[in-house]
Amino acid sequence: MKKTLTFLCLLISITSYTQTTQPNIVFIIADDLNDWVQGLDGHPQTITPNLVELADKGITFTNADCTAPLCAPSRASFLTGKTPDYTGLYLNNPYNCDNFRDNFPPGTHIITLPQHLKDSAGYYTVSLGKVFHCEADQVDFDVTTTDPCAKELSWNKYFGFELDQTVSDAGQANQQGVDGMKWSKIDSSLVSDMSDYTNVDSALLLLEDYSANPSAYCDKPLFLALGIKKPHSNLYIPEQYFLDYYIDDFYEVPYPYNYNDPAGNYPYNGVVTTPLTDPAYTDFASLDSLIKEQVAQDIFRDLKLWPNSVTPLPNIEPGLTNSQRRAILGKSKSANAIMAYLAGVRFADDQVGRFLEGLEAYPEIYNNTIIVFISDHGFSLGEKQHYGKGTIFETDARVPFYIADLRSPVKKVCSRPVSLLDIYPTLSELAGAPEPEFPDGSAYLDGYSLVPLINNPDLQWERGSLTQIRNVLGGNVCFPQNAIRTDRFRYMEWHSNGAGDGDGPCDEANSFTLRTLYEIGANREVDPYEWYDLSDNPDYEPVMDYLHEFMPEGGLYLQKTLKTLISVNGAVCLYDNDDIIKLKSKLYNTSGTLLNGPALSNYTFKWTNNITSAIFTGRNYNFNMNTISAAEYAANKRIIFYLNVTDNATGKLVAFDIKYIYINTANVPAVTFDLSLAGTTMSISDYTLTGSYTNTSWKFGTVYTTEEYLPGPYTFSSPGTYSIKNTIFYGNLASCKVVKSQSITVSEPPLKLSASNSFIAYPNPADNILQLQFENIISDVHVKITNTLGQHVYAEKFNGEQVELKINTEHLAAGNYVLEVIADNYQHSELIEIQH
Template sequence: MNRLLLMIALLCPLGLSAQTPKPNIVFFFLDDLNDFVEGYEGHPQVETPNIAALSEHGAVFLNTFANSTKCMPSRISMFSGKEVAYTQVEKNVMCEPFRDFFNEAHGNPDVFTFAEVLKDSAGYFTYGINKINHCFATHPDYDATAPDDCSRGLSWNKYFYLDGGEGAEVTLWVAENVGLTPGLNWAKVADSMETKMLDYKLVDSALDFIDNYDADPSVACNKPVFMMMGFRKPHLPWYIPEHYFSDFYLDDVYEIPFPYPYNNPETAFPYNGIKLTPQPDPIWSDYFALPADGLAQIMAEEEHVQPAVDSAYLFQLPLPAIDTGLSPEERKSVMAFSYQANATMAYLASAKFIDAQIGRMLDSMKINYPDFYNNTVFIFSSDHGYTLGEKRSWQKGTLWETDIRVPLVIFDARSPLPTKRVVSNVTSLLDIFPTLLDYAGSPYPMIDGETPYLDGESLLPYIANPNLTSERAVVTGLRSKTVDCNCFPQWSVRTDQFHYIYYTSNNENIATPGCQEGEGFHEEELYEIGRFREHDPNEWDNLIDDPDYDPVLQYMRSLLPDSLNYQKDLYKALMQVKSPGCLPSRMETVKIIPQLLNSNGVPVTGPALSNLTFTWTNNLTGHTFSSKNLNFPLSLVPETIFEASEEILFYLHVTDNTSGQLVAFNLAHVYINPDLTPVVDYSLSTNGSEIFIDDLVIEGQRNSTSWRIIGQYQGAEMPSPFTASSSGTYNYKLSVSYGNKPSCVVQANSVITLLETPERISAELPLLQVYPNPAGNSCLIYLADENYSGLIRVYSGLGTPVYEAQITADTPLRMQTAQLPAGVYTIRLEGRADVLPVRLVVAH
């Protein structure tokens, strides 16, 4: 039963007025795409130029998360605009009509879809193509009983789908020419098969419709169009035309010499193979640090792919020689990594293929249907992420960052932005529903005319101001399909700084069958990702047993469904640390100034602020301070504890004096003890055209490291060996950032001369570089080529110039950023289109 009423008031969204025609909306929705997209730094060798071009004058959301990590629960949640705790669809279940999942018996009788609101309230013609909901072939929420497209109920005026995981002709070709790959299913297919692939046909279908609409708008009832295109890739099977695969792909394991398909060694640069997904040292130590045979480990290996990877050598017998110096076990390990490399390249090929189809559609629209294109808002995203060997996990179905994080790009062709706007604040797939309605000028649905229905928030304020900051918690829910933890949902809570995971077993021990509510045990994980992904983006350091993070744990637990702060509007507490030095001594005082922002990102002032109590505690002493600003003499820390510590954590709890409830929480790192100033040393050696970094020593406190080979390389990973492109002198610079200020940097420089003339050509590298990034109070801007100089100009997320200065290659430019608001900026070398702009994150 649908008891929803719509608001009567109509709010005009960004860029839309009563006189402006409503835009068409095209939603590119992918299946299983993680952050392997240009601009997301998910993989350094990914190629998605068309998506990158879409984002150049649009908005890119770096921290968008799915509300489940399986197709059905994620899609139902996004399509309905409701949390998984409300839909109660927590796994892929048997298909049934979409609205049957919502009823009085389940306690969730109210449901609406964004396609339905666009059709019935905003005056749109809605066209769904292929996989929108999980049960797209049998239950797409399409009213087939209506006499014509213009009078249909439910969600869609028109719906079309292509059945199967891949086209029948392509699948038959693979069966006859390749066969199945153990563990996962991928294959290079003949380039002639491309036009037979489902996603190619999907674009053809969309263009056919636009062609008909351009000739006669009555095919869409003379209305603006909302078109949602459900791409099948990069979902398995990865049957992809050969020309999309990397040249590093290993076709013949018996080739001599053995062509390692993965970067070997893993820090080599330029890359001599595909980069495998990041791993801790030793490999999978993050996985083995989890409870042995516990719920997290069980969910990680539920697809049973890693055993197939480990035993890949069984499908290549006799075992390839590879290298006469390798033992049989080492050769088996090479085969396992080669399997992973080929699988990674198949996934990257899938992403590149989809990008090409999107590019084909955009190019055709711009050339053949410019009126349609120029009045269209484009949205690009995916239902959830994907894992490729991290924590021994493959595919999807865990609650780690690799599975919950998705790309999201929005481009409005009516008014392209002057430069890319990058949003770092946490967002959710639930935010797409209200964003669509704002673009369409539609009111939001209400329950019984009183209670707001939607669980998400519009993204238009973030597009207008990409530096907008608010406290948000994205909750991801999943019921595992493994028999040991399939009775109850498992939960993830992601804020902009932390990621918390909460598991529940079926009953008191794994071996006992059946579901016993309240009798199960729990596992938990806690990771500090960082507001700008600067702390632990790979989730290698589980903090759940660290007592210093107990206040964080209590806060994150309060954000779970059925907990105190679930779905509550909390304040965002930003904290500015005023440290007297890089690593202050025990005789100095640390000052922290907080700023509270409400759910709209507006500073809290006046009476609202005076009704709040600020309480400060820390991890090294028992002292408690009740004041808005904190002045903490480090002499309060006992000397023995001070000398044994490299940082002090300060916890801020803000409570409402009327209700006594917590309304804000945050943690600040303050690094201490000048005796821990880093000591850095290394040496260089050569072997032919390769330069090696030897005897690296980094002692003391450090926040990050950055390597630079002038004119050749800059990055956090140590480039060793570096294969030079020519003889000559190579200048190395290692910068170690430490302490509490961006200016706290220790550098170690070294020079080596290469006398031989190598044949290998180095990869193209950014000519414009910045360090540190993120920056605090200042940063250094470099030009990596002595032939370049000119005017540097820095733009805010809104495209407004905020800084400019002249720069030459021989003198780095120090830019003061203390006066800039925290956020994402773009640095350009004006007048030089051949020098790519760089993104700078300012974090105070």
């Protein structure tokens, strides 16, 4: 009995230790990586399988914003847990790499994230690659203390690497970009010379040493900050990471068109270029000159002017004018720029994969590690005539953000607005560290722990994520330009230097403010490209008034606030002019808990709308449609209700919601369209859509769906009869929809340019091997496999004469693919299926 009790006590002791052991933390920071990551829907042809794997093991925050859209201020912000307004850093220059803390105003109290984890939670902290802004310098590293366990400042250990000269020389020798955005497709053998590759090698060696010699790391849990420099320019990327569409030689005959044409064509026949308004850039043209001054256009201009430097012009096609040739060259050069960026993204993802694979070799570390992956800010690729970073628009501010707790890997997705400021408090809580404080004992951090959202991604959560910059361009540089992102809206305030536009003296008394407002949508379903500025629409004044409260001078600055939601009881598709709209409200506190009973008596609920002057006070509101005049009823497709919730004790606004209610039964949508077929390529024409609607979608056959308003040509992969279905959603319920279907029959052999040969693909479905048996000998065959997103997942050339080919498909996920075989005067594609 005594032995049993002793063993039981020992078992309890071991179990208790295992449960309370602090996790290792790996913090991976990419550079200039926007939302062109699989799962974030930034670009349909991006290839990031390793980030997908990481996302499958943790939570993805789909609406994450940086605090500053430049490297130095963003990194200084999330690594100190403070806004640029506090750090005083809004730009990359000037920046002191030798003494990190000299970058802040004198007397500024700074506690970095690694410093806090080291000093307050007992972590051994390591910096590897670009973490703070200067990757080669020993940034915030105590070089005087020899004992690594007693280091001051941020780090116990520091590594820094610069771009290998071999890579730089290779890129410069074959420079293919423009000033400000240099890129080059370099030899595949140089991949191991890339600094990110070297950094990952060093990280894996460190893991090996940490596993074997924990005493060398002070017997402490590990905090490893790993910088991945790509896709930051210069984009000198090994050739294997580029899409096949990339043009190496603009004089190649026939001309190798590299962009998807026409736009919306599917399967893609080139790289998908940046979505633009029609006509192009009307969204940018509509902006005030004060705002345009904040948008760097130098790379856009260089790309636009580049065709003028091409002498002689390639023929491209007979009958084209020189102007037409230059236009095609300009599109092709811009497409190459996009593919260089995509190659940088793919390379960065590959390094993440190498690290994750290496980490798995040490299960005692892997199974007790939290991995955080972010980018320091976003990046534009032609939106609003802008390539690069440095604006407060969504493209420059939105970042990928994942937290994977490998102790309990579960895939989750959260669409709540979060900020990179939230990393510091989140990791502090997960590490068991106390919250850092100012010397007077007040709370130090500006962000919020995301642990509640990790536990419940659907938790009600209301805050405005702040992005700031004091612009890098000439012009209005005196005062910060500020943006607020909530779950639905992006609101921006642009401040002039003084009374006039341009680079006048700083005159705060006469400075004026312009506003822009975009309804992007929690799931990017409304205006994902920020094309439609709502700031001049008086219906959105209440929205802007509320969002202004999250600005630095507002009453909700840096605060989580209460969340109110409007719902409708007994909703119908469209309300008639004698109906009653039964509106209800819910109110959640800052912890996401629904308030009920006496707690609600502390708040006043005020209802207004955009059509009538009616004001109603109360939690629930029955709005009588007959209070709207016949003329207003006929002229409007919807009524907008606003709900303001104020705290009775302070009189301050603490919650707000806006609700669209669709009205008038005469507005049921009606749709017509015609279909035409050229070979196996279908086109939609004479498309008309009347009435009011909220969204549309198309489905071609059983495989391809799109939410484009009017899709481009679609090429079928095999003969058959296909249903073409257009669904129009409208009104106040998800079930309110109109469906228009037509059928089309494809009878010709798909994509066959020559009937001189044929092949059989077997087995189909295939497992790990797919074989192609040709009827006759065929020479120099290109084989490509494309997934249903249009992404090339396999490409190989078989030189010489062939009659049978074997293709290894074991790396392909189960699903449908398009197999394309190309040879001289021969092209054929068909649908294949992979089953493992």
